Amino acid sequence: MPLTSDQEGEIAALRADSRPTLRATVPALEEILHTAIPVLDHGFVRVVDYMGDDAAVVQAARVSYGRGTRKVSEDRGLINYLMRHRHTTPFEMCEIKYHVKLPIFVARQWIRHRTASVNEYSARYSILDREFYLPAPEHLAAQSSANRQGRGEVLSGAEADRVLALLRADAERCYADYLDMLNEAEGGEARDLARDGLARELARMNLTLNVYTQWYWKTDLHNLLHFLSLRADAHAQYEIRVYAEAMMETVRRWVPLVYDAFLDYRLGAANLSGKMLAVVRRMLDGEAVVQAGSGLGPREWRELMAVLGRT
Amino acid sequence: MPLTSDQEGEIAALRADSRPTLRATVPALEEILHTAIPVLDHGFVRVVDYMGDDAAVVQAARVSYGRGTRKVSEDRGLINYLMRHRHTTPFEMCEIKYHVKLPIFVARQWIRHRTASVNEYSARYSILDREFYLPAPEHLAAQSSANRQGRGEVLSGAEADRVLALLRADAERCYADYLDMLNEAEGGEARDLARDGLARELARMNLTLNVYTQWYWKTDLHNLLHFLSLRADAHAQYEIRVYAEAMMETVRRWVPLVYDAFLDYRLGAANLSGKMLAVVRRMLDGEAVVQAGSGLGPREWRELMAVLGRT
Amino acid sequence: MPLTSDQEGEIAALRADSRPTLRATVPALEEILHTAIPVLDHGFVRVVDYMGDDAAVVQAARVSYGRGTRKVSEDRGLINYLMRHRHTTPFEMCEIKYHVKLPIFVARQWIRHRTASVNEYSARYSILDREFYLPAPEHLAAQSSANRQGRGEVLSGAEADRVLALLRADAERCYADYLDMLNEAEGGEARDLARDGLARELARMNLTLNVYTQWYWKTDLHNLLHFLSLRADAHAQYEIRVYAEAMMETVRRWVPLVYDAFLDYRLGAANLSGKMLAVVRRMLDGEAVVQAGSGLGPREWRELMAVLGRT
């Protein structure tokens, strides 16, 4: 259970406190506002605030393109057009804020997206909780032999048990030693009065990278979609992809027209190079193109065939 | 009157449409939400959406600094501390969106603040309205002789009349020729069927820099305060300062604790260099320091004396 | 002739001053360093500094992907891979600085790219030169009737002459009145001692949007390529596209491997949506797909057919 009872109480209080506003509101998102969506063994994602809706994207596009767009009466068509032609600024008009609990090694990947605002729980000031990520057996993957960055088969049997036992034992020992070096009991008083505790900002270095941290993460819709296009992708590491997938569901509730356009023009789309397009044109003209003579390298050829559903 | 009747109708409709939300709301800002605050002769600023409040800043600071800050029971004290020590990320947790109508030469200054999202009315797609800024007589300032970037005395009498007449005549003639080259009547049909109109994207180059444009401008509270610290400053050009001043009032309604901290620690504050501090220390020790021997150049000395209220 | 004799002398001095460095250098770019490439009637682009080369991109990719990439012996293949899979951070490792002279209405489009550093000539502090853009006759396009943002046929004969005369007369008159209101002669003294000059920060509002300004513009290679992908595109306005084209040539000299990859995977590429890919697969299976029943709207269908070279 990823939430403390304090946090659960806080969420219940927030959800009981409805107020009137003249701002754009999205009932489907309000339904899950503040609520934690569980991710991994101890993590979660929850929407804590938002600004704007599908109509805010349309409104911004219409001020940019002015009177002329009055005729584009259909919002869906306009949003599709914006997505297809990468007119990105109207999507910046919506903003969302998440509260996320996640393992540190996932946070290290995530933070590389710089166009967001972050306030992270600081282990310099506070003591981290005793929670660390251990993969479920079905995600305990071997190194891929074909692909340096990929996963191969799932480990099984005694080997899986052995790996899990190592991960658990190391995380537990490091955390116990962390507490021991801190020499702090819950209330802040020393556990052992005979000695000083190590500074928190130093003791944290003893933790393993699967310990959970948490943060508020706020970004606009354009940058959120960019994040999701990379992290909800099949090539993303499983442990960050599950966060992206949970966030996809929040986007679907928040801006359904943008969500549909995103599925079609980004997640389901492919970028074909000039050389790839030349191959497609030759194939459409009835030519039996093979890799040799295609102008593409073997790897690009395989990528193109995969996109075209030919194997 | 800066608003069209279309815009007035739209604002009235928005203000009549109250909805329940579980998000943070700020009644004092809701009171003026969507309403246009007039600025200059044809411009305005209006808040069209916002996210967060004083408590959102506090909440973000507390997640960063963790359990330890539970004891800091007073929100005002925490916000003052954050502002004083330039802990900026908690202020990024609030977001605001303005609709602004402003002369192009003001827009050119404003846009230099890059950490904001902008959707501007496009003269490439649409025809700009016949509205241009003419300074009120009391703002028709002469060039300062002492200060290249400053204004001197106000022009008066025949000279003022002459300058205003030139500004008006040139803006009107350029706008009339713009319409003439476009050869478009209100509905989009040609005014003169015997000839083609010049492309909008070209015709716009004939407009003067005092013509009004408009945009949606969205930024977070931290970057807004940075903008205001530069543009609400006495050294800012009058024509952008009046926009900043109108926005100051929206900040006061939105996040009153942050506003107070901003007044004390930014707008009313001064940055004293190491050398300036050395001078202040000597003065406090009773020494009659003068510029020669102070370690400061004549200009720095004047700046310090102004800050200290000695002349 | 876009350069003043002062500027020409400065460039000659810079080009005569060769110094040893241990940094990456690119002889093909050094050949044109500091030199102005003419653009439009009075504008130019010139490279004034740069950091990094093709090898710097490769080096950054290899630190990211570590020992594993030692086997990727071929730099070109690695750069193509990075470009194809949108691994953008290695391209951020190169930086370039341009000095650009351009009409204000072009500068207004350009500045919307926020991920760059800019120092623009300030008309608040200084007096702008008497130079404004007038389109060459072959670029004096009519408004497209099919496409709000596009150009139609070129104006010709008496109509072209009339438009050019208006543009010229308005720019000249506005500039003359600007000088008159400033009341400043070359050396800074008043032209007419009997009156004050209007403040520079106010007088500038009388200028037309085709007056030239200039700036230093510095960005990294990733953001430069993004700029070029939008502004060297056929849909970009001609007056900014010619700047992008001049910069393309500087990129070709600077980072030839990146340039080739950019041509193939960006400028010559197309993004096909999920629905578009489904159509292509059906066509490759021999089906005679038409728009009705394709799942695509008429506009998307035309876009797809254009990409596939079918009309």
Add this chain to the structure above:
Amino acid sequence: MPLTSDQEGEIAALRADSRPTLRATVPALEEILHTAIPVLDHGFVRVVDYMGDDAAVVQAARVSYGRGTRKVSEDRGLINYLMRHRHTTPFEMCEIKYHVKLPIFVARQWIRHRTASVNEYSARYSILDREFYLPAPEHLAAQSSANRQGRGEVLSGAEADRVLALLRADAERCYADYLDMLNEAEGGEARDLARDGLARELARMNLTLNVYTQWYWKTDLHNLLHFLSLRADAHAQYEIRVYAEAMMETVRRWVPLVYDAFLDYRLGAANLSGKMLAVVRRMLDGEAVVQAGSGLGPREWRELMAVLGRT
């Protein structure tokens, strides 16, 4: 010794390869270019490229402020003015690229500075080296009892030995188990052929936060100075401050005029709030102001007295 012999060979080769350039060069920085400055027990900082110099800052300021600044003949005075009045864009015209080796917990603080480009060694693709930070005995500080984020006295004797032994043993065991789970020998082949290795992207979660990583980090001079003003400050954690101090020395060599201005107007400066300034004015008028009645809280009062050198 923080560098591998491979890296040392590479640096020697780079330092032997001098080439002519027409760009701004800085001999004092060239002297140490590519060379590693040791930091902590296994880390380093080294400058691998740079763009611009003091004169590039001046040049950018002069294009902004135009002809008018011709009279400001002295570069130092202009740079001081820019720094004092926070005219930041001219400082963005210089760029620098570092190669840094640093513990992961330091990297986590550092990366919060978003306005930089980063390429980090990826433990998803590669195996991290067996190197982790252990504080020197004189930096093994106890938690401050007065200040949550600060350090108190240094631990000593048996307690220090015990803490160091724990840190070392945990890091070593976690690293050994990391290698064991990976099941990879140096060349990439399996150590134990009877079993699969865990995927690298998973195994890395077993490492402790004091393990070293490395990255290329590139930023402009303005953002570098902002980073240094926070991280070279006495309140910064020691383990990041030593990196900032090593970088300070590179700035001193690179842009000596900017460096001096930075020392006086930033590092040695203090921001006094409006209320603090009021207190200073009263003191200068001879009043014996005490905290009660000063308008300042006890904490602010102490901060002001510290700045004024009164205790």
